[in-house]
Amino acid sequence: MMTKELKDESIKGTSGLKIYVIEGLQVVRVGLISILKEHPEFQVVGDAGTTNEALEQMVQAEPDIVTIEPFLTGGGGVEAITRILQTFPDIKVIVLTHSDKRSDFVKAMRVGARAYLLKSLESDELINSIRLVAGGRAVVYASKAAKLFDGPSNPGNDHEYQDESDCLTNREKEILWLVAQGASNKEVASQCYVSHTTVKAHLRRISEKLDVKNRTEAVAIALAKGYLTSP
Known part of the structure; x- marks a missing residue:
């Protein structure tokens, strides 16, 4: 929330x-x-x-x-x-x-x-x-x-997003959850007690893992895979 x-x-x-x-x-x-x-x-x-x-x-x-x-x-x-x-x-x-x-x-x-x-x-x-x-x-x-946010999608419906080899770390999930709620990098850094540079590095790794171009698509794919759940 x-x-x-x-x-x-x-x-x-x-x-x-x-x-x-x-x-x-x-x-x-x-x-x-x-x-x-x-x-x-x-x-x-x-x-x-x-x-x-x-x-x-x-x-x-x-x-x-x-x-x-x-x-x-x-x-x-x-x-x-x-x-x-x-x-x-x-x-x-x-x-x-x-x-x-x-x-x-x-x-x-x-x-x-x-x-x-x-x-x-x-x-x-x-x-x-x-x-x-x-x-x-x-x-x-x-x-x-x-x-x-209720678990992973049905693989039959979202099979293209089901490769588990690129799953996110707990910290990456936490950051992406905050992004999904509209938080800026500065706000994510404050809530996670890390630097702004660290947040940017995490988001870059998330994009690489999920093979996406931006944070909006990253949220969509992470949700499809069931990586994000309501705290």
């Missing part, structure tokens, strides 16, 4: 952050927009029920962040995330979904989502997640996504 310090954190530079909402259920979409509009730092620049509709509007809207529910009928699945990032590579994608399936999580994070949040999370957690993503973090709210 995210620490109070992280929950209270305010990321600088998010003033006027432009957000586009993609959600197939209108009642959910309206509710989400209402929550976002309560915060002056955010500007909702558009919304749509489908990815096709959104892509047309986003050319003019130029959002910084997109929230999307890809796993409902018409949501487009992870292919929708891929389409968004291929068209707008600088946009940060937040998945806000009903799905607590590990396979959905892994696929979404691997194609480039920066956060995976369940719709059961509290509004303040949503707002803080957006701030963290805007500040360059990857976020998973484990307290609302317990199934994602």
